[in-house]
Amino acid sequence: MVVSLRLPSLSSLFLPSVSRRSPAVLPRHHHRILRTPVFAASFSAQTTVSETDDRVDTQKSNRVQDQAVTPRSKDFNAWYLDVIEQAELADYGPVRGTMVIRPYGYAIWEAIQDYLNVKFKETGHSNMYFPQFIPYSFIEKEASHVEGFSPELAVVTIGGGKELEEKLVVRPTSETIVNHMFTQWIHSYRDLPLMVNQWANVTRWEMRTKPFVRTLEFLWQEGHTAHATPEEAEKEAIQMIDVYTKFAYEQTAIPVIAGRKSKVETFAGAVKTYTIEAMMGDRKALQAGTSHNLGQNFSRAFGTQFTDESGLRQHVWQTSWAVSTRFVGGIIMTHGDDTGLMLPPKIAPIQVVIIPIWKKDDDRAVVLNAASSVKEALHAAGIKVKLDDSDQRTPGWKFNFWEMKVCGYP
């Protein structure tokens, strides 16, 4: 009667008491993660880019929901797209390269947000919101920034039925508009450090896209900080890549490698780019989070200055750092197996599904009652549990559905 989530067997991740308290819960054990930690020592531009072989707007397959996913071992890419479709994580938007994040996929993103949001606040950052329309001239102010982003911009040229005097860029990232505002808010050393974050959508006109991994519009958080010294900025950049690393290991069971990007891969406008990358099931690297020490590149371009304690005017030292919905793709590609999706329990929207079965209508109330008790017990133990008591589907259909979507069963 109880279907349990197929969980990676990192026992430290799961509440140790669960299987003891609830004998009906028998998670299938998978040792794949523990067997494959063969990591690339460095991540070249090629490996980072090479997982984007497919376009989001690839013609949808005509697979029906009742069909199994392509085995991961047979065709990793077809498997990935199958899992996303059949587990109802995301769908293709009407505009090439855009993605609709469906409730089950979005719940994974919400779990990521919930964790990181707390960590960002604990480390002294406040949330806020910058507008997404940026005057075209802003992008042009920082030489390597304009070079890095120009080919990827979406541009608004018409507003309220009229041709605009200055074209507006839909933010690909917010360093330029952030500096425009910081320049108004930062006057003296007393205003530093200034440490903010925003949860937002960003747009990059990528030609090769893939759900979650690379899409025209995606969701992310972007942290932006300004400091009085280069040492402070460097410390901040490292602190945030550490937050990401810990998150990847402890919450998502993804053994990432933290390191510094090569010069050619450094963020457009940054002095140093730190990254966490992980090897996916197809042995390709995925960049899962970045933290940039921006030095004074943007503060010089925008004139973001402060008066220090001795009365001298200085340019601030800055950082920016981001994790996006790409992380959801990383979780899928790290933990999935031939049968479909497997989610790390701390991130899983549902950890256990209960499917009640009765033979005679007389048994219905008794079974439902027992199922509810199990649900309550699991819920009280902190397990995210779903009781699928809908009348519209048979237990067989439900088993197939939940296994395809997120679960196996003992």
Place this chain on the structure above:
Amino acid sequence: MVVSLRLPSLSSLFLPSVSRRSPAVLPRHHHRILRTPVFAASFSAQTTVSETDDRVDTQKSNRVQDQAVTPRSKDFNAWYLDVIEQAELADYGPVRGTMVIRPYGYAIWEAIQDYLNVKFKETGHSNMYFPQFIPYSFIEKEASHVEGFSPELAVVTIGGGKELEEKLVVRPTSETIVNHMFTQWIHSYRDLPLMVNQWANVTRWEMRTKPFVRTLEFLWQEGHTAHATPEEAEKEAIQMIDVYTKFAYEQTAIPVIAGRKSKVETFAGAVKTYTIEAMMGDRKALQAGTSHNLGQNFSRAFGTQFTDESGLRQHVWQTSWAVSTRFVGGIIMTHGDDTGLMLPPKIAPIQVVIIPIWKKDDDRAVVLNAASSVKEALHAAGIKVKLDDSDQRTPGWKFNFWEMKVCGYP
């Protein structure tokens, strides 16, 4: 030593034990809200629009932070803009009509999100995310929708350096793209009701703007549901306006009037629009939330059909409903007074500020220790408390700053 937040005296809102437990906390009492409940019986298009007399891009005044706000009683509009600037709630973005929501203003929005997000999930909705770029042709599919939104659209015509074949609209609202997707997900009555919500940014090219109240880009949640019967859709539309009403009363202490919009003010594409409106301090009405019964207008335009239990194909019945960052403006305009901002305690990011004062350096440790104890006691009692123990400012500066920003003191 203790500065308390200036709170409206709706005692039911505040923890009754606070002033008893913490004799140092002496909230100033304001009875203005209780004195002014003279509500407009109906809200005409004129009154709803008339509070937008000012543009976000109004030249910034050259008031400095140490200057008091314009008294509310003297010039409501100047007062409103002063409060937003001096309490650091928001600032003007570089593009006309756009707004930067600063941390203190954003924290109010986060409090709104936290409450509503729970209520939406309790009433059976899941969060998800739809892309913001909508093919221009989608907008044109529903006659009154295109008529209502065409003058307000921001249009992307260039992507990746090239002129696009089909222009893309930056969403002013998502009914069209939602229906495009619903049509792919809804097949039979078993797929209904479909009840989702998204937290997102939207863009409307308004000519007359005002921070929070009306901006080119704003943040909101938009709920979208599809049902098998018109009765279910109507019930849902009313349920959600009820959620908003309860939120306005119980969390923000804004006595709203719930009602139905006149035909001319009904949402473009809806059959009925329910609204909550409240009278602001200048005796003008502000629309603070809407819930639309869309009938079959969009499902007919997009062909969103399902097979009912008897095997017949029918168009779904739909709703949509939204609350935006405008609500923050409503809170400011309802509760503020001549001296500045006053926030309802359930929404206030900070309820009490403690400013330690010592005469001799020897006293410093003792005072800070005592202040910390008070802070801990308040925190334990569930009060959102801030201890401003920074060395960079004098107590006098801090008193002025916090009074101007959010607090009065006894």
